[in-house]
Amino acid sequence: MTINTKDAKPYHHGNLKHALLTAARRLLETEGHSDLSLRKCANAVGVSATAPQNHFANKAALLTALATQGYAELATYMRQGIDEHADRGTRRKAALLGYVGFAQDNPALYELMFARDRVASNDPELMRHVGECFVILADISKAFGNFEGEINKVEAKQQMFVWSLVHGYAQLLTANRFKKSDMLEMNILDIIPDLRG
Amino acid sequence: MTINTKDAKPYHHGNLKHALLTAARRLLETEGHSDLSLRKCANAVGVSATAPQNHFANKAALLTALATQGYAELATYMRQGIDEHADRGTRRKAALLGYVGFAQDNPALYELMFARDRVASNDPELMRHVGECFVILADISKAFGNFEGEINKVEAKQQMFVWSLVHGYAQLLTANRFKKSDMLEMNILDIIPDLRG
DNA sequence: TCGTCATATGTACACTGTAAACTTTTTCTT
DNA sequence: AAGAAAAAGTTTACAGTGTACATATGACGA
Incomplete structure (x- = not known):
C-alpha cells in the first residue's frame, strides 16, 4: 500500500532485467570480471540479493x-x-x-x-x-x-x-x-x- | 609422533607447491576455469583447505x-x-x-x-x-x-x-x-x- | 638438546550462487 | 468489479569460496 505516491519506491522495479545488465556491464569494466557478482549488481540497482533470479536462471x-x-x-x-x-x-x-x-x-x-x-x-x-x-x-x-x-x-x-x-x-x-x-x-x-x- | 612408519602420511607434504600446480592444472582442463578453487586443489592433494596459503599468497x-x-x-x-x-x-x-x-x-x-x-x-x-x-x-x-x-x-x-x-x-x-x-x-x-x- | 623456522592444521568470517517459501503487485478471466 | 493466476519482488537458509589469524608439528642447524 503506497501512501506517498510521489517518491515511494515501487515494489516492482519496472525493468529490472535491463537495469541489471547495465549495472553488470559497468561493474565488469570498472571492477573487473572476477569482482562481478550477482549480489553486487542487485545492490547497485537497489534490489534484494535474490531478485536477479527472476530474470536470469x-x-x-x-x-x-x-x-x-x-x-x-x-x-x-x-x-x-x-x-x-x-x-x-x-x-x-x-x-x-x-x-x-x-x-x-x-x-x-x-x-x-x-x-x-x-x-x-x-x-x-x-x-x-x-x-x-x-x-x-x-x-x-x-x-x-x-x-x-x-x-x-x-x-x-x-x-x-x-x-x-x-x-x-x-x-x-x-x-x-x-x-x-x-x-x-x-x-x-x-x-x-x-x-x- | 608417528607410530606406523610404513604408511603413515607425513605431516609435511614434501613438494606441495608442485603438487598443487599439477592438481590445479588438471582441474582447470577437466572441470573448467570457473569450477577451479584453491580448496578443491588442496582436497585433491589431500591437504587441509588453507595449506595452499603457505605457497601462494x-x-x-x-x-x-x-x-x-x-x-x-x-x-x-x-x-x-x-x-x-x-x-x-x-x-x-x-x-x-x-x-x-x-x-x-x-x-x-x-x-x-x-x-x-x-x-x-x-x-x-x-x-x-x-x-x-x-x-x-x-x-x-x-x-x-x-x-x-x-x-x-x-x-x-x-x-x-x-x-x-x-x-x-x-x-x-x-x-x-x-x-x-x-x-x-x-x-x-x-x-x-x-x-x- | 634446543630453539627457529618452514610448513602444516583449525577456526573464523565475509562474501558468493542458488534453492525454497513467502509477500506484494499486476494481469487476466469471468 | 471480483477474484484467481501469474509475475516479480522479499526473506531465509545453506553449502562453497578466499583469506586472515592463531596454533600445532616436524626438520635442522647451533
Whole structure:
C-alpha cells in the first residue's frame, strides 16, 4: 500500500532485467570480471540479493546475455565503419578499425565474449549475433589474400584469416602483450601486409 | 609422533607447491576455469583447505604460476617444431603448428594465459616466459609479408602480424567460433596467404 | 638438546550462487 | 468489479569460496 505516491519506491522495479545488465556491464569494466557478482549488481540497482533470479536462471545466463549484447554492439561498430564509406577497400579498413575500437572500448566484455567457460555457447540468441558478426566479416574478407583452391574453401580461408588476424590483434592489444614501444602510432591496418584486393 | 612408519602420511607434504600446480592444472582442463578453487586443489592433494596459503599468497598467484607454466610450455611446443627441421620456411610452419597444437592440448590454460583479470601481469617470472615466446615468434616472423618502412618498424609489424594471426586462430578454434564445416582438414597454414619469404 | 623456522592444521568470517517459501503487485478471466 | 493466476519482488537458509589469524608439528642447524 503506497501512501506517498510521489517518491515511494515501487515494489516492482519496472525493468529490472535491463537495469541489471547495465549495472553488470559497468561493474565488469570498472571492477573487473572476477569482482562481478550477482549480489553486487542487485545492490547497485537497489534490489534484494535474490531478485536477479527472476530474470536470469543463473550467473552464466547473465554473462551470456552480456556477451550477446557485446556481439550485437560489435556488429554495430563494424557496420558504422562500413556505412561511412563507399568503396570496398575503405569500407574494409573502416570495419577493421571499428572492430578493434570496440575491443578497446570494452576490453573486459570483449574477453568475456570469447570465454569458453563462462558463457553458454549453445544459446541461440548469442549464436545469432555471433553469426551476424560472421556475415559482416565474411563480406569484408572477400578478395583478401592470394589463397588458392575451390571458391568455397577460398572464401572460408579468407574469412578465417581476417577474423583470426583482427581478433588476435584486438586481444593481444587489450591484454597488453605487445611491446609499448612498438605500438606508437600503429593500428590494425599497419600490420596487414598489402595484399591484392 | 608417528607410530606406523610404513604408511603413515607425513605431516609435511614434501613438494606441495608442485603438487598443487599439477592438481590445479588438471582441474582447470577437466572441470573448467570457473569450477577451479584453491580448496578443491588442496582436497585433491589431500591437504587441509588453507595449506595452499603457505605457497601462494592468493588465488591470483596460483593462476599466475599456472599461466607462467603455460608460456614456458608454449615455447617448448614451438621450439620442438623448430628443432625438427633445418630450413627457415619449414621451421616456421612447424613452429606455428606447434603453437596451435599447444592451445588445442590445453584450451583452458591457453585462455587463462591471456586473461586480463585473473593473472598478475606484472609478475616478472611470467613476463620472462612471455618474452621467451615473443623472441621465438620474432625469429620465425622475419621476412614475413611485404611490409614497408624502416627496418625496426617492419620487424615489429611482421611480429605483431604473425602473433595476432596465430593467437586469433588458436583462440577462435578452441572457442568453437569457426564453422565446423570450414574446419575439415584445415590448419593454421591453410589460412596464411602465400607471402614472400 | 634446543630453539627457529618452514610448513602444516583449525577456526573464523565475509562474501558468493542458488534453492525454497513467502509477500506484494499486476494481469487476466469471468 | 471480483477474484484467481501469474509475475516479480522479499526473506531465509545453506553449502562453497578466499583469506586472515592463531596454533600445532616436524626438520635442522647451533
